[in-house]
Amino acid sequence: MNMNALSPYVRVAWDSIIDPPFIISERVIFDYELLYVKEGDIKVTVEDQVYYGIPGDIFLFKPMQAHSIELMNNKRLHQPHIHFDLFYQPDSPSVKVSYKPLKAMSEQERGAFREDVTPFMDLPLPNHIRLNRPIVIEKLIFDIIFELERKFPYHDIAAKGLFIQLWIQLLREIHWQNNAHLLSKWEQLDRVKNYLSHHTDHEITLDELSDLANLSKYYLCRLFKEAYGMTPIQYHVAIRLEKAKQMIQFTNLPLSHIAEKLGFQSIYAFSRAFRKVEKVPPSFYRKKS
Structure with missing residues (x-):
């Protein structure tokens, strides 16, 4: 995949705080979602693979990928998160965030799924990343949320630029984790x-x-x-x-x-x-x- 052609569309960016007990039942989404754990402990299941998230972790959910989230240890969850397309498409502004399991979707809804292009990347990103430098990622996520909430002139372009920086940081994180001897x-x-x-x-x-x-x-x-x-x-x-x-x-x-x-x-x-x-x-x- 040619990363020089990257043209993301940031659909929504929310700073959410959830009190226990809480479970997001299994669902699929049309686009990609990045979920950052700022506070709390969570159990995340992605296609039958179980992960345990702690503060400083980030999760990447991909189009049509079944996943669920459960709060752990009776702690509240502070989870800034972003829904996005990696490449802008004509229907990007009209596609909504999904909260349904695949079996509950209509044929029309199923037509909204983005193609998952991450398998074609030189360095595919996993669903769960334990960040070495979470403060850099955290700041970029909150900057994106700020832009979309305030809606200053050209906020959508600003959010796109910030997201490209965020994506690069994630790629670098995986690169260094895979090449610890270089670091x-x-x-x-x-x-x-x-x-x-x-x-x-x-x-x-x-x-x-x-x-x-x-x-x-x-x-x-x-x-x-x-x-x-x-x-x-x-x-x-x-x-x-x-x-x-x-x-x-x-x-x-x-x-x-x-x-x-x-x-x-x-x-x-x-x-x-x-x-x-x-x-x-x-x-x-x-x-x-």
Whole structure:
């Protein structure tokens, strides 16, 4: 699924407080719902899978996914929650929130179900997430609720922007949970990345970076590629070429001088790197008068 095409529609956003005893019997919904547990303990059943939620947890209910909610330990539940479509559709504003089981729905109502696109995501989100940094998610949820309640000018666009930030935070949360080994080495990786970004005037060796990170060359390359999608040397070449493109476009410096300033051994090495990465020669970016 192309996340660049994400265009969410936030249907409703409510800040609900529920006193015990209380049960939401099994139901299905037309859209997606994010439920954040700010206070209380809950038992959530999703398609016969049971989860226990505590403050700081978040639940994602998906279209046509049977689920029920039960308050636990005689505690009240404070549950800000949001109903949304991940992609705006012409009928998005007219679709309502569902409180019915599937068997109680009419054929017309069943036609309102959104397609669940989460299985096609690079990083599918589970139904239950125990957040490492709940305060970030919590603030975004309450900001969305505030926008939809106050209805200031352009509140719907503001809510959409905030929701995209929220969705990104959830994806990052799952990414870090799935890659705890990267998170534990993030300080070293960030140190290497910053070093590469601030030393674009010469070539850098893996031995140099290995000493900087206090990691073996092999382990550093593997971690860096997992984190950023390329090796440290590939990243360094990429940012040097990006800087070169800016200099080619916005200065009148000769290409040979730009190559020298960015630490390439010759104009030929510079051109070769450009063609390999950009698929065009450096002169392609020079403004034509």
